[in-house]
Structures are given as C-alpha cells and as structure tokens.
Amino acid sequence: MRNLLGFLLLIASLAAPGCATQTATNMNAATANANTAAGQAPTYTYEVVNTFPHDPAAYTQGLIFHDGALIESTGLEGRSTLRRVELQTGRVLQKADVPRFYFAEGMTLFGGKIYQLTWKAEKGFIYDPQTFQKTGEFTYTGEGWGLTHDADSLILSDGTNQIRFIDPDNYKVKRTISVLDEGRPLEEINELEYVRGEIFANIWHDDRIARIDPQTGRINGWVDMTGLLKPGEATDEEAVLNGIAYDEQGDRLFVTGKLWPKLFEIRLKQK
Numbered sequence: 001m002r003n004l005l006g007f008l009l010l011i012a013s014l015a016a017p018g019c020a021t022q023t024a025t026n027m028n029a030a031t032a033n034a035n036t037a038a039g040q041a042p043t044y045t046y047e048v049v050n051t052f053p054h055d056p057a058a059y060t061q062g063l064i065f066h067d068g069a070l071i072e073s074t075g076l077e078g079r080s081t082l083r084r085v086e087l088q089t090g091r092v093l094q095k096a097d098v099p100r101f102y103f104a105e106g107m108t109l110f111g112g113k114i115y116q117l118t119w120k121a122e123k124g125f126i127y128d129p130q131t132f133q134k135t136g137e138f139t140y141t142g143e144g145w146g147l148t149h150d151a152d153s154l155i156l157s158d159g160t161n162q163i164r165f166i167d168p169d170n171y172k173v174k175r176t177i178s179v180l181d182e183g184r185p186l187e188e189i190n191e192l193e194y195v196r197g198e199i200f201a202n203i204w205h206d207d208r209i210a211r212i213d214p215q216t217g218r219i220n221g222w223v224d225m226t227g228l229l230k231p232g233e234a235t236d237e238e239a240v241l242n243g244i245a246y247d248e249q250g251d252r253l254f255v256t257g258k259l260w261p262k263l264f265e266i267r268l269k270q271k
C-alpha cells in the first residue's frame with residue numbers, strides 16, 4: 001500500500017513538474033494577501049545600540065548620515081537651518097541659516113548636492129555638501145515635508161499619503177505612489193529615509209515608522225518606537241519622533257525627534 005502511494009506520488013510529481021513549488025508559492029501569496037487585508041503588516045520593535053546628545057532646540061525635519069557625521073535640516077520660520085552635527089557629541093560643526101521667511105523641511109544628499117525642502121513656499125534650496133554654500137534652488141508644487149532618494153530619483157512626501165519620485169535633472173515628477181494602511185490612505189507622511197530598498201517614513205504625531213515598498217506604496221511593516229524617549233525628556237507637544245538617518249557603510253540606523261535632547265542608534269527586532 002505504501003509502495004503504491006509512493007508510486008502514485010512519483011507519477012503525480014513527474015506529470016506536473018514544479019507543481020508542489022508553485023502551490024507553496026501560491027499559499028504564501030494567499031497568506032500575505034490575507035495578512036494585508038487584515039492589516040497585519042509585521043510589527044518591529046527596537047533595541048537601543050547607542051544614545052547620543054541632540055540639540056533640544058533643533059526642530060528636526062530632515063536627517064541623514066554622510067561622511068562620518070549627521071547632516072540635519074531644522075524648521076520653524078526664523079529658526080530654520082542646515083547643519084552638520086558631530087554624532088558622538090551632538091555638537092554643531094557647521095551651519096547655514098535659512099532666510100527668515102522660509103520654514104525648512106526634508107533634506108537629502110544626492111549626486112554631490114544637498115537638497116532641502118521648505119514647507120509651503122514650493123521652493124527648495126541646493127547646497128554644496130562641503131561648504132554649505134547655496135548653489136541653486138528648485139521648485140515643486142504643494143507642500144514639502146520629507147525628502148530622500150534612491151538610485152535615480154529624489155523622493156518627496158508632502159503631508160498626504162502620496163510620495164513623489166522626482167527627476168533631479170529637471171524636477172519633473174516621474175511617478176507617484178499612494179500609501180495605504182489597511183486600505184485607507186496613510187496621511188501625514190513626514191521625514192523619509194531610503195533603507196536597503198525600502199522607504200522608512202515618519203508619520204506626524206505617530207510613534208511608529210512605516211516601512212514602505214517604493215514600487216507599490218504597500219506597507220511592508222511598522223516599527224513601533226514607543227518608549228524611546230522617557231516621559232519628561234521632551235515636553236513640547238510638537239516634540240514628536242521625526243528624523244531617520246541610515247549609515248549605509250556601517251549599516252547603522254539613527255532616529256531622533258523634533259526638540260529631542262537625544263538621538264539614538266537603533267537595531268530593529270521583529271515583535
């Protein structure tokens with residue numbers, strides 16, 4: 001009987017090569033779809049690897065790691081800056097003040113240039129990453145919130161659930177993705193960081209970071225950052241989690257918040 005069953009299975013597998021694999025793949029896809037439909041994108045939590053000082057007056061709107069230091073864009077009208085910050089001490093090594101009229105927002109470094117958004121002025125600034133001298137400006141429509149880049153595009157969030165991929169040569173929008181959370185638009189997407197093929201995104205007034213698929217806008221997972229700052233360490237109601245930087249060479253991930261006294265190197269853990 002066992003031999004007969006084995007024989008039949010052998011015939012079945014010969015008759016349909018790859019069938020078993022295909023079924024398994026379909027089942028995985030079905031499970032993934034069911035999870036998405038049920039809103040079960042995996043949740044990650046974090047482990048603090050290092051804690052560093054951060055200027056508690058810095059209204060962090062953009063953060064990157066470059067050439068051994070952090071570069072930060074800070075907001076508020078009359079207080080906006082671009083600054084280079086020493087990781088270990090939080091000391092501001094270099095700073096460019098943004099003209100008073102502008103409220104600086106997201107920032108990234110791409111193709112040897114720093115790009116910095118402003119909130120509502122539909123204008124961005126371009127700087128030399130060594131001297132912080134302003135070398136140009138660019139325009140876009142709507143609000144500017146977060147900025148990062150992949151291999152060939154600037155990636156911009158504007159406070160909605162839309163993320164734009166912009167050609168850095170002519171500032172035209174190449175494509176847009178819509179980010180949905182359990183089928184509903186995920187609004188107020190803020191600071192961005194492109195990390196190993198995903199867009200990591202702060203959500204305004206949310207203690208979670210969304211991990212977004214840059215092709216589809218699908219949420220691949222959430223990182224729950226609850227408890228990173230201890231109660232009382234920042235009291236302003238706008239002192240919210242904002243600022244993600246990835247050190248690609250060292251594979252280190254840094255996060256901070258607006259008006260936070262600390263910046264953290266973290267490691268993700270699946271919950």
Ligand SMILES: [Ca+2]
Nearest residue numbers: 063192193244
């Ligand atoms: Ca960033």
